[in-house]
Each structure stands twice: as C-alpha cells, then as structure tokens.
Amino acid sequence: MSPRPVVTRFAPSPTGFLHIGGARTALFNQLYARHTGGRFLLRVEDTDRERSTEAAVAAIFEGLSWLGVTPDAEPVFQHARADRHREAVMELLAAGRAYRCYLTVAELETMREAARAEGRAIRSPWRDRTPNEPDAPHVIRFKGPLEGETVLNDLVKGEIRFRNIELDDLVLLRSDGAPTYNLAVVVDDHDMGVTHIIRGDDHVNNAARQTLIYQAFGWEVPAMGHIPLIHGPDGAKLSKRHGAQAVGEFADMGYLPEAMRNYLTRLGWGHGDDEIFTDAQASAWFDVTDxxxxxxxxxWQKLGFINAHYLKEADNDRLAALVTRVLTARGETVPAEVVGRLSALIGLLKEGAKTTLDIADSLAFVLKTRPLALDERTQGLLTPETRQRLARLQDQIAATPFEREALEAMIRAFAGTEGVGIGKFGPALRGILSGGGVAPDLATLLLSLGREESLARLNDALLREA
RNA sequence: GGGCCCUUCGUCUAUCGGUUAGGACACCAGAUUUUCAUUCUGGGAAGAGGAGUUCGACUCUCCUAGGGCCUACCA
Known part of the structure; x- marks a missing residue:
C-alpha cells in the first residue's frame, strides 16, 4: 500500500446540473478523504468546450455547497491545463507510446462498422505507418499493447480483467489540438496527486485504458473504486419522470442537506443496522470497500422519513427562514404578527412533516384571516346545542393559561362538566379555529393561534347566522 | 454484435461456509385518539434459476436468465 496521504477528487463535467448520483459520488469522495485524514479535491472536466457552460459550473458548485460537500482546495479547471496535456502527449509520442493517425471520419466510420460486425476493437493502420504528409490533419492516438491483459483491483468490485486486445487505441489529442478526456484525467489526477479515484460505475471500461496510459507514463496507478449508479424507484435510469434528478430540485422540494447526506450515504453503503448517523459518524465509519x-x-418514502427526523432536530429559526422562502415563493404573505412567532409555531407544528413544504402547508390555518369561512362539515356541526356548549367553552378558554398541559386538562375537564365526550364539541371547535382542512390537535391549535385569536375566531363563528 | 459489471423481503441493507437469514422504510392489523397525522404494539414479507465444490452453502466455482454500463476527435 502506498504510504502517501490519501487524495480523492470529484470530477464533474459541466454539461448540466449536478445529478443526485454525482452528488453521492462527491460525498463518498469527501467521506473517504475525511475517513483517512486525507484531502478531497474538485476538478471541473471542461475539456469539451462545446458542451461545457458556465451556468453548469455554477449549478454544480451551488449544488455541492448546498449539500455541504466542499473541496479542501480551490477547484481545478481542466481546460486551463491544455498546454500541460499537450506536452504530456508529446512525451508519449516521443517515447513511441502514441502515434499520429490520419484516418478520416468517413474511413473511421467504415472501420468501426466492420470491427463491430466482427466483434473486435478498432485498430488504426497508422499504428505502424509513417505518413507521407506529416502535417495533414490528424489525431494522436495512444498505442496500446496488443497482448496481455490489464487487471484492475477495484476497491468496490474486486478484480476485473481486460484483455488488452479488446481495448482500442483511444484518441489523446484531437485534430484541433485539444486534449481528450481520457488523457486529461490521467495527467490531472497524476499532477494533483490523486491516490484514490472514486467515481461512477460508467467509467470501469475507461479505467482499464487509463491504467495503460499511467503505465506508459511510468506513473503509479491510483487505487480506483467504481460505485454503482442510482436508479429511479422503478429500477430504470433516473430521469425527469421520477420527480427529481438535480440536487437543487431536492432543495426546492423541502429536503434538508443533512438529511440528503444521510440518505445518500446510506444508499449503497451500510454500517450494520445504523440508519441515522451524524457526519462525524459517517466519516469515521465510511470505507469505499464497503x-x-x-x-x-x-x-422517496425513506428519504421522507430521514428528512422528517432531521426536521425535528433542526433549529426552528433556521426552519422559519426556509419556510418563509417557501411561502413567499407561493405568493403567500405572512402577517407581521405571525412573522415574529414563526419559529415558535414551527416548533409546535413540525411534528409529522416530511419536508419544509409540509411545514408550510401546516401553517395554512394560522395564515387565514378573520372572519374565517367555515367548511360545510363544520357548519353542519354547529347545532344550537353545540353553539351553547361552545359559548360555555369560550369562557373556559378565556380563563385558562395558554400552556399545553393546562389546555389539555381544561378540555378534558370541560367534557366532564358537560357530561359528554370530547367528540361532542371537539370537531366543531377544530373546524371553527382552523376553518376546516388539515389541523393539529386542539391544544396545539389553541397554542398556535394564541388566546386572543382563538377567542376571536370562536366568537366570529358563534355570532354567525345559524 | 463485442467487452465489462450487477442479482438477499416491494425498497435500502446486514450476513463475510454452520443464523429461527437480522434491521430500517413501506405495507397490513390492533391500541390510543377531537379529523388527518403523530405515537405504541403486533404481523406478513427475501437469497433469480440450474449444476458443482463441501460434512454443510445466501456466502466459493461454472452455466442460464434478467438488468445495467461501455463500445466517440463526449465526459
């Protein structure tokens, strides 16, 4: 094993948003670096200038920082290192480990078809040919071995073997002089001192080719671990129809970053029966080999469950800010009177919520303004008898301290004095105070509204025409 | 077509040759209850199929089936 301190990296290509699978890859890299006391780096793979956008770079950075995955050094932009990449290719060329290939796109196409039909990898005739016109348009290809095999000791998958003949001579430098991904990753990972490459499963085939390139350079091959992709609930590749792909969407859906970290870490990795764990525990326990x-x-169900847990633990002021944002985005105005009590209200109401959106929903009854329109069910409950009973209850509410225990005791006692069950007036009171719809239990309802508002709403209802 | 990878309850996972195959989410039932929710208790639920190795396979090997990734002058 290498005595070098561990260096991991996350290397996204900025062609879109930060995918949830990529986010997990980044997380695993950070976790592993922390676990080993190493460093976690970030590199933007923007060698393809056509497809890379600044908006995507920003989206990725934003997604990572929201998730709480932050590199231990300034991010490296691969594009800026093109000169170094070219220099490296020339090195390979000089060493006879690469060659100039003058195949045209059309020729390549025909060869590819033929190769595919025969079930073999494509090989350029220019491997061993000297060009008549060296300056004609060409690419530089890696000169891979034709015999033997390349063995990958994958950290998660174990030993994987490839026959070198199956691996084609990939392009290192394009005809416009731009380096390609497979060359750039190797050079950059080497230059950045990366010791452990943890990346998506979709790179295993590249891993073999890259190993060959490392060897051609005479460099130590880093340890590699290829982690499986995340699929949608139906097992198909995650796509729009599954609800969300980008981490930003999860944020908008009311999930907390710490909940996402916990859920994502637990997805595809386990530590015994532990389901909920802190970041510290995660980095103490995490190992790629697991x-x-x-x-x-x-x-989604389990994500919701995890998020609900972190919502309960979260600071109410923080939640208040989050919920306010949700409400504002919905175009709802929060009365000045409520703003000050928002975090207290959230403390009262966040119990069964799975997302901050749920919390915002649960606030609906508080946000209503008097006089409330009563739903049909509640109206039906307001018989003369119930009205009289509620009028008596009004006095009790006015005389009871607004504390949970006192309120609960008062309600029970009132039912006793009236000689009826709570069911005889509870639903009506709930309807009056909430205006119908989803609402918490009576004591919480009263507490949320406060004495003044509760009494006013009750009064409004009792004064209404029968 | 070729190369490579994957396969334990519906889902995420534990097991690292010997377990009544454990846990969590979800689900079902019951309890509590002022709706929904919460909470509590209980319950059903799995080793893709077939060979082989072994005293003994979920665990090791092979085959089959199914799924996935790659097969670019994309990353």
Missing amino acids: VVKSPARLD
Whole structure:
C-alpha cells in the first residue's frame, strides 16, 4: 500500500446540473478523504468546450455547497491545463507510446462498422505507418499493447480483467489540438496527486485504458473504486419522470442537506443496522470497500422519513427562514404578527412533516384571516346545542393559561362538566379555529393561534347566522 | 454484435461456509385518539434459476436468465 496521504477528487463535467448520483459520488469522495485524514479535491472536466457552460459550473458548485460537500482546495479547471496535456502527449509520442493517425471520419466510420460486425476493437493502420504528409490533419492516438491483459483491483468490485486486445487505441489529442478526456484525467489526477479515484460505475471500461496510459507514463496507478449508479424507484435510469434528478430540485422540494447526506450515504453503503448517523459518524465509519456493488433505487418514502427526523432536530429559526422562502415563493404573505412567532409555531407544528413544504402547508390555518369561512362539515356541526356548549367553552378558554398541559386538562375537564365526550364539541371547535382542512390537535391549535385569536375566531363563528 | 459489471423481503441493507437469514422504510392489523397525522404494539414479507465444490452453502466455482454500463476527435 502506498504510504502517501490519501487524495480523492470529484470530477464533474459541466454539461448540466449536478445529478443526485454525482452528488453521492462527491460525498463518498469527501467521506473517504475525511475517513483517512486525507484531502478531497474538485476538478471541473471542461475539456469539451462545446458542451461545457458556465451556468453548469455554477449549478454544480451551488449544488455541492448546498449539500455541504466542499473541496479542501480551490477547484481545478481542466481546460486551463491544455498546454500541460499537450506536452504530456508529446512525451508519449516521443517515447513511441502514441502515434499520429490520419484516418478520416468517413474511413473511421467504415472501420468501426466492420470491427463491430466482427466483434473486435478498432485498430488504426497508422499504428505502424509513417505518413507521407506529416502535417495533414490528424489525431494522436495512444498505442496500446496488443497482448496481455490489464487487471484492475477495484476497491468496490474486486478484480476485473481486460484483455488488452479488446481495448482500442483511444484518441489523446484531437485534430484541433485539444486534449481528450481520457488523457486529461490521467495527467490531472497524476499532477494533483490523486491516490484514490472514486467515481461512477460508467467509467470501469475507461479505467482499464487509463491504467495503460499511467503505465506508459511510468506513473503509479491510483487505487480506483467504481460505485454503482442510482436508479429511479422503478429500477430504470433516473430521469425527469421520477420527480427529481438535480440536487437543487431536492432543495426546492423541502429536503434538508443533512438529511440528503444521510440518505445518500446510506444508499449503497451500510454500517450494520445504523440508519441515522451524524457526519462525524459517517466519516469515521465510511470505507469505499464497503460500498455495495449493485445499483440502488431512490426511495422517496425513506428519504421522507430521514428528512422528517432531521426536521425535528433542526433549529426552528433556521426552519422559519426556509419556510418563509417557501411561502413567499407561493405568493403567500405572512402577517407581521405571525412573522415574529414563526419559529415558535414551527416548533409546535413540525411534528409529522416530511419536508419544509409540509411545514408550510401546516401553517395554512394560522395564515387565514378573520372572519374565517367555515367548511360545510363544520357548519353542519354547529347545532344550537353545540353553539351553547361552545359559548360555555369560550369562557373556559378565556380563563385558562395558554400552556399545553393546562389546555389539555381544561378540555378534558370541560367534557366532564358537560357530561359528554370530547367528540361532542371537539370537531366543531377544530373546524371553527382552523376553518376546516388539515389541523393539529386542539391544544396545539389553541397554542398556535394564541388566546386572543382563538377567542376571536370562536366568537366570529358563534355570532354567525345559524 | 463485442467487452465489462450487477442479482438477499416491494425498497435500502446486514450476513463475510454452520443464523429461527437480522434491521430500517413501506405495507397490513390492533391500541390510543377531537379529523388527518403523530405515537405504541403486533404481523406478513427475501437469497433469480440450474449444476458443482463441501460434512454443510445466501456466502466459493461454472452455466442460464434478467438488468445495467461501455463500445466517440463526449465526459
């Protein structure tokens, strides 16, 4: 084993938003670096200038920082290192480990078809040919071995063998002089001192080719671990129809970053029976070799369960800010009187919520303004008898301290004095105070509204025409 | 077509040759209850199929089936 301190990296290509699978890859890299006391780096793979956008770079950075995955050094932009990449290719060329290939796109196409039909990898005739016109348009290809095999000791999958003949001579430098991904990753990972490459499963085939390139340079091959992709609930590749792909969407859906970290870490990795754990525990326990080999499906139910847990633990002021944002985005105005009590209200109401959106929903009855329109069910409950009973209850409410225990005791006692069950007036009171719809239990309802508002709403209802 | 990878309850996972195959989410039932929710208790639920190795396989090997990734002058 290498005595070098561990260096991991996350290397997204900025062609879109930060995918949830990529986010998990980044998380695993950070976790592993922390676990080993190493460093976690970030590199933007923007060698393809056509497809890379600044908006995507921003989206990725934003997604990562929201998730709480932050590199231990300034991010490296691969594009800026093109000169170094070219220099490296020239090195390979000089060493006879690469060659100029003058195949045209059309020729390549025909060869590819033929190769595919025969089930073999494509090989350029220019491997061993000297060009008549060296300056004609060409690419530079890696000169891979034709014999032997390349063995990958994958950290998560175990030993994987490739026959070198199956690996084609990939392009290192394009005809316009731009380096390609497979060359750039190797050079950059080497230059950045990366010791452990933890990346998506979709790179295993590249891993073999890259290993060959490392060897051609005479560099130490880093340890590699290929983690499976995240699938949608139906097992298919995660896509729009599954609800969300980008981490930003999860944020908008009311999930907390710490909940996402916990859920994502647990997806495809486990530590005994532990389901909920802190970041410190995660980095203490996490090891790439424990990552599960098979792809995992995104389970909204479990994510909701985890998020609910962190919502309960979260600071109410923080939640208030989050919920306010949700409300504002919905175009709802929060009365000045409520703003000051928002975090207290959230403390009262966040109990069963799975997302901050749920909390915002649960606030609906508080946000209503008097006089409230009563739903049909509540109206039906307001018989003369119930009205009289509620009038008597009004006095009790006015005389009871607004504390949970006192309120609960008062309600029970009132039912006793009246000689009826709570069911005889509870639903009506609930309807009057909330205006119908989803609402918490009576004591919480009263507490949320406060004495003044509760009494006023009750009064409004009792004064209404029968 | 070729190469490579994957396969334990519906889902995420534990097990690292010997377990009544454990836990969590979800689900079902019951309890509590002023709706929904919460909470509590209980319950059903799994080793893809077939060979082999072994005293003994979920665990090791092979085959089959199913799924996935790659097969670019994309990353």
